Amino acid sequence: MHKKAERLKKMKPVPAANLTEEQRAKLPPGQALTEKFPILHEGEVPHYDLSEWTLEVFGEVEENRTFTYEELMALPTVTVDCDIHCVTRWSKFDTRWEGILFRDFLKLLKVKPEAKYVMFHADPDYDTNVPLEDLMKDDVLMAYRFNGEPLTEKHGWPLRTVVPHRYFWKSAKWLRKIEFMKEDRPGFWEQNGFHNEADPFEEQRFSGEALPIPEDEWTRKEYD
Numbered sequence: 425m426h427k428k429a430e431r432l433k434k435m436k437p438v439p440a441a442n443l444t445e446e447q448r449a450k451l452p453p454g455q456a457l458t459e460k461f462p463i464l465h466e467g468e469v470p471h472y473d474l475s476e477w478t479l480e481v482f483g484e485v486e487e488n489r490t491f492t493y494e495e496l497m498a499l500p501t502v503t504v505d506c507d508i509h510c511v512t513r514w515s516k517f518d519t520r521w522e523g524i525l526f527r528d529f530l531k532l533l534k535v536k537p538e539a540k541y542v543m544f545h546a547d548p549d550y551d552t553n554v555p556l557e558d559l560m561k562d563d564v565l566m567a568y569r570f571n572g573e574p575l576t577e578k579h580g581w582p583l584r585t586v587v588p589h590r591y592f593w594k595s596a597k598w599l600r601k602i603e604f605m606k607e608d609r610p611g612f613w614e615q616n617g618f619h620n621e622a623d624p625f626e627e628q629r630f631s632g633e634a635l636p637i638p639e640d641e642w643t644r645k646e647y648d
């Protein structure tokens with residue numbers, strides 16, 4: 425009861441007038457700052473048995489690979505502090521993620537030189553595309569911890585990508601498969617009117633006409 429009431433309460437952005445000079449400079453155009461953590465996804469939150477969960481790698485690689493959760497947890501951990509920006513206009517500053525640096529993960533794979541793009545395949549029926557070069561940055565990771573705690577189910581447990589310099593739909597929760605591709609191909613949102621590049625500072629929200637998303641829609645979503 426209490427929980428539900430809480431959920432129905434609208435999230436409120438930090439009023440623009442309260443932003444410090446530094447915060448103003450960090451906020452991309454058209455975004456509002458929130459101190460909460462909105463929960464956004466299509467479909468139902470998946471549940472997994474970790475002993476059966478796997479991460480698969482396929483496409484333009486010399487050999488397909490399947491990693492167990494245990495194998496991934498044995499890899500070196502990095503910590504990334506970054507700001508995140510959702511196309512529905514909320515931004516959250518100073519989020520801390522721990523996980524596997526994507527660039528380090530690549531060292532375990534034999535990716536063919538022809539591979540130029542990556543499709544992240546996630547549950548339930550979600551995918552998103554990112555250029556491979558973009559994933560070489562030192563803040564792109566496959567995360568399993570957020571702000572010092574294990575990732576919660578709703579935020580993508582057991583593993584999600586975080587690609588901070590792109591709108592947040594490019595960061596797949598419930599990651600299951602990584603596909604290396606020669607040619608680019610649009611993912612779920614990219615096929616549904618969202619911009620292929622998705623740079624928040626360039627305001628690359630839509631590929632064609634702006635989708636009719638009310639500016640305060642995100643304030644009605646679930647959050648924690």
Ligand SMILES: Nc1nc2c(c(=O)[nH]1)N[C@H]1C(S)=C(S)[C@@H](COP(=O)(O)O)O[C@H]1N2
Pocket residue numbers: 461462463464465466467510511546547548550578579580592593594595596597598599
């Ligand atoms: N698997 C999956 N990942 C997803 C989505 C989704 O629908 N399914 N939505 C994306 C969108 S639009 C956003 S804004 C972020 C939200 O992540 P959060 O719920 O942790 O804030 O997840 C992204 N990753």
Ligand SMILES: [Mo]
Pocket residue numbers: 464510511512592593
């Ligand atoms: Mo989003």
